[in-house]
Amino acid sequence: MNARIWILVQKAGLPPGHVLLEDAGALVQGLHDALARLIQRQLGFSGRTRLHDDAKRLTTVAITDVSAGSGVLECVVLPVPPITGRSPAAVAAFDLINGIRSFSSAAPWPAYLPGIVRNRIGAAVAPVLTETASVGLTVEEDGVAASCTITEPLRAALQEPERFQGGESVEIVGRIFDINIQSKVFKMEAAPRKVAVHFRDDQFGRADELRWKRVFVKGYPKDEQCKSVENVEELRTAGPDEEDGVSVPTESHRGERTEAYISASGRAASMRGLGAGWDTYGAVAPPERVVNWSLHFLGDAAGVLVDYGIEPPIPFVVPTPAGGIQFEWSREGRELELEVAQPENFRFLAVHGEQEREGTATRWEAMRLIRWLATGEQV
Amino acid sequence: MTDEPDAPFDHSAIPNEVADDEGLHRRIHPTFLRPDGSVSSQAFRDERMSVDRAKFRPVRDTLEGYDGYGLARLLTVVARRFQQEVAADKQLLNPAHALVKGQKTKGIARKLARKAFWIVPLSATAAAPN
Numbered sequence: 001m002n003a004r005i006w007i008l009v010q011k012a013g014l015p016p017g018h019v020l021l022e023d024a025g026a027l028v029q030g031l032h033d034a035l036a037r038l039i040q041r042q043l044g045f046s047g048r049t050r051l052h053d054d055a056k057r058l059t060t061v062a063i064t065d066v067s068a069g070s071g072v073l074e075c076v077v078l079p080v081p082p083i084t085g086r087s088p089a090a091v092a093a094f095d096l097i098n099g100i101r102s103f104s105s106a107a108p109w110p111a112y113l114p115g116i117v118r119n120r121i122g123a124a125v126a127p128v129l130t131e132t133a134s135v136g137l138t139v140e141e142d143g144v145a146a147s148c149t150i151t152e153p154l155r156a157a158l159q160e161p162e163r164f165q166g167g168e169s170v171e172i173v174g175r176i177f178d179i180n181i182q183s184k185v186f187k188m189e190a191a192p193r194k195v196a197v198h199f200r201d202d203q204f205g206r207a208d209e210l211r212w213k214r215v216f217v218k219g220y221p222k223d224e225q226c227k228s229v230e231n232v233e234e235l236r237t238a239g240p241d242e243e244d245g246v247s248v249p250t251e252s253h254r255g256e257r258t259e260a261y262i263s264a265s266g267r268a269a270s271m272r273g274l275g276a277g278w279d280t281y282g283a284v285a286p287p288e289r290v291v292n293w294s295l296h297f298l299g300d301a302a303g304v305l306v307d308y309g310i311e312p313p314i315p316f317v318v319p320t321p322a323g324g325i326q327f328e329w330s331r332e333g334r335e336l337e338l339e340v341a342q343p344e345n346f347r348f349l350a351v352h353g354e355q356e357r358e359g360t361a362t363r364w365e366a367m368r369l370i371r372w373l374a375t376g377e378q379v
Numbered sequence: 380m381t382d383e384p385d386a387p388f389d390h391s392a393i394p395n396e397v398a399d400d401e402g403l404h405r406r407i408h409p410t411f412l413r414p415d416g417s418v419s420s421q422a423f424r425d426e427r428m429s430v431d432r433a434k435f436r437p438v439r440d441t442l443e444g445y446d447g448y449g450l451a452r453l454l455t456v457v458a459r460r461f462q463q464e465v466a467a468d469k470q471l472l473n474p475a476h477a478l479v480k481g482q483k484t485k486g487i488a489r490k491l492a493r494k495a496f497w498i499v500p501l502s503a504t505a506a507a508p509n
Contacts, residue, residue, distance in 0.1 A: 279408045280445055281429050318410060318419045326421055337485055349485035358485045
């Protein structure tokens, strides 16, 4: 059964069963963006970079009706082949609604609901809300439902801009589109935001050399919203793998501080010295890029679990004779083998008692499998 | 183990058929040793998996020149139970060589690994071979 989402618009002055096009447009777009950003985050990517195609592709929600009664937009979450487990949009909708609900009962914003997601949903309901209006969100899947109601004060909290700490460094990747030699400032298009970078006298030559190029900057926010950055520590051409956007290293590398990552990283180090035929039967040595990518993925997965307050399980790491990396976990009777043959190419074996499942997995499914291993939660 | 030859073997006497009760020896790299002392399924993934027939080749010969490796034994009948073909593959320098042929899904490789047992165990602190 596909999950369903209802957006309930309580607005005075409209006949029952009607939703203004402008309200519907804002709500639908905002909900889509918020879910897609949340999915991007759950895929282990930064929420502040440009929306990945993968996250967009996994956000499959369609409007099916406007109910009579109050103005209710009815939506259905469509399946996303080849994903066989829960739909990413359904998972994200539950997280979004539960996160908003927990905040409205005086809890702090949960770490899995980052500022960019909150801001998107806040902006979506903003045109609809007045002192007396409200927007309700409900998601239902297999008989389990979650709901929240957004009123004007909650909308304001949702739209509260993300605050950056002055003492904490940020990394910015984007194209320089303007440079002012006299004030020693260049501006970067670091999607989805623009940032002004104040450079020092001794960095002038470097900045001049990099004008109009895609660059990487490490510096410190000058203001809470990180509209400008100072004390630049690193300034260089951005690599092709570095995505446009602003990231906070302590946040994007949060998974790398976990015991799971540190342990796996130590094991992986010992594999770097393996030569061809290392198992005496013609095994291929895992290439550096496969080892690095696998560890990076593990760090991302650990970071996602940390967001949810889940301790990432420590894997046993083993090279595969075909030149890949396999992570093996065992927890509370659940066993998982996750093999990375090449970047983004996963095979898995999940065992629980007599039940055994194996096959290929997408990045989303690989993330969900690790979560299943850690918590027993349905994939 | 008792079925290991204790004297040089007459190679021509090695049967071409691998009997169900024959042990099959496979060298195990230390990196395959799991923290619980068992072997990773990755040690048993090759579609044409090389093994030595325990009855016809001493352990010391199988491990000769492979310091730091362990040795695990799998019974032929177990491999066959998991849709594997076990066939003699005599080689000039190793007439006891055999192949365990067949697709080894992750599930089958895991079962083979769980059914294998140590003949020359690796300790968790085993040093990597040079």
